[in-house]
Amino acid sequence: MPRPSEEEERTPHVLTGTRLYLRPLTREDLAHIRRWSEDAELRTLIGELGPMSEGNRRNTFTG
Numbered sequence: 001m002p003r004p005s006e007e008e009e010r011t012p013h014v015l016t017g018t019r020l021y022l023r024p025l026t027r028e029d030l031a032h033i034r035r036w037s038e039d040a041e042l043r044t045l046i047g048e049l050g051p052m053s054e055g056n057r058r059n060t061f062t063g
Contacts, residue, residue, distance in 0.1 A: 030058070 015022040025033070036042050037052035 013024065033052065034054075037048065043050070
């Protein structure tokens with residue numbers, strides 16, 4: 001597989017479909033993630049057992 005160009009390495013990966021747009025999460029998404037993690041029905045659909053802690057949400061961005 002060829003190595004990505006410098007421009008490709010700087011550009012976030014985005015997948016676009018006819019009904020869906022996927023991009024990497026950003027810090028600005030933390031409020032949405034908190035709201036989603038507090039939604040019991042959504043947690044059931046994605047396989048989460050309980051709300052995500054603030055620390056776990058922040059670790060999403062720090063590794």
